[in-house]
Amino acid sequence: xxxLIGLLFAxxxxxxxxxxxxxxxxxxxxxxxGFALGGVLVWKGRRVLRRLVRPWDRGxxxxxxxxxxxxxxxxxxxxxxxxxxLSFAGYNxxxxxxxxxxxxxxxxxxxxxxxxxxxxxxxxAGRRQFLTVGALALGSYAAWWIQRPxxxxxxxxxxxRRFTGSYERSSFTGNDFPTTxxxxxxxxxxxxxxxxxxxxxLVERPLELALDELxxxxxxxxxxxxxxxxxxxxxxxxIVVVMVRGGRRGV
Numbered sequence: 001x002x003x004l005i006g007l008l009f010a011x012x013x014x015x016x017x018x019x020x021x022x023x024x025x026x027x028x029x030x031x032x033x034g035f036a037l038g039g040v041l042v043w044k045g046r047r048v049l050r051r052l053v054r055p056w057d058r059g060x061x062x063x064x065x066x067x068x069x070x071x072x073x074x075x076x077x078x079x080x081x082x083x084x085x086l087s088f089a090g091y092n093x094x095x096x097x098x099x100x101x102x103x104x105x106x107x108x109x110x111x112x113x114x115x116x117x118x119x120x121x122x123x124x125a126g127r128r129q130f131l132t133v134g135a136l137a138l139g140s141y142a143a144w145w146i147q148r149p150x151x152x153x154x155x156x157x158x159x160x161r162r163f164t165g166s167y168e169r170s171s172f173t174g175n176d177f178p179t180t181x182x183x184x185x186x187x188x189x190x191x192x193x194x195x196x197x198x199x200x201x202l203v204e205r206p207l208e209l210a211l212d213e214l215x216x217x218x219x220x221x222x223x224x225x226x227x228x229x230x231x232x233x234x235x236x237x238x239i240v241v242v243m244v245r246g247g248r249r250g251v
Contacts, residue, residue, distance in 0.1 A: 001044065001070075002108050004037045009105040012098065015164070019225045024163045028144065031081075036140035038074055041067065069107065073100040080229070081147075081165065083157025094165070094229040162231050169230040177224070177232035 011030040018026045045067065052064065076097040079086070086093050151159035161167055170176035175189075192211050200206045225231040 001037065001040050002112055004033055004040060005070075005105055005108050008033045008037065009101060012101055016227050019164060021163070027163055027165060028141075032137075032140045032144040034074060034077055035143040036136050037070070038078075039136060039140065041070055041074070066107070066111075069100075069104055073097065073104050076100055081158045081161070082151070083160075083167075092229055162225065164225050164231070166225050166229050166231040169232050171233040172235055174234070177234075178226070178228070178230060 008030060011026050011033065014026050015023075015030060056064075076093050080093040080097055084093060088096065091099075148159060157167075169178060195211050197209045197211075197214065198206075199209070220236055221233060222236050223231055223233045
């Protein structure tokens with residue numbers, strides 16, 4: 001379980017910097033790892049169930065609390081993937097999933113440093129262990145792979161996500177997509193009619209240009225995929241500005 005939580009934390013962190021189609025494996029590993037962790041949690045729960053029906057001691061309470069922490073972290077991710085639109089204290093499920101996953105990783109790391117037993121050779125080299133890990137890996141990947149077609153069949157909102165897990169927001173409608181990120185910054189809106197580019201400093205002729213004077217006539221369809229959980233595709237005009245600074249010309 002500790003290794004799976006470490007894998008999920010690592011792929012979750014990498015996903016913050018991955019957005020191209022070649023990075024899809026990161027999200028696949030993270031999704032399959034979530035199913036694997038759910039399976040391990042059920043298996044471990046069956047083993048310790050008899051302890052939960054007895055009078056609790058400190059160890060039982062700690063174990064139950066840790067299991068609940070893992071379950072909440074998993075459920076937040078699964079709920080987001082299924083299309084649940086919930087927020088708490090101004091943050092959506094994806095943000096809470098990230099926060100819970102980070103906290104869970106720190107708790108597991110602290111537990112491993114203080115109480116974990118060293119691995120034995122038979123824990124890694126046994127045929128039974130190899131078959132168990134292989135079955136868990138294949139089963140988790142199969143569950144991750146099949147969940148998208150099932151979601152499409154049932155018309156669940158989560159089936160419409162991009163491979164990054166983000167949901168589409170206001171594509172090809174200009175600036176209607178969210179302008180406040182999940183870290184709560186508030187960008188200042190600009191009026192295109194009043195905006196001006198000032199070229200000043202080490203130039204022979206200072207000048208001021210309006211936005212329509214910068215239109216080079218080129219267009220590109222660009223996709224913004226935000227770590228806050230949305231993506232938006234827009235038909236954008238490329239604006240090329242040539243600036244002279246220190247005797248060198250740059251675009």
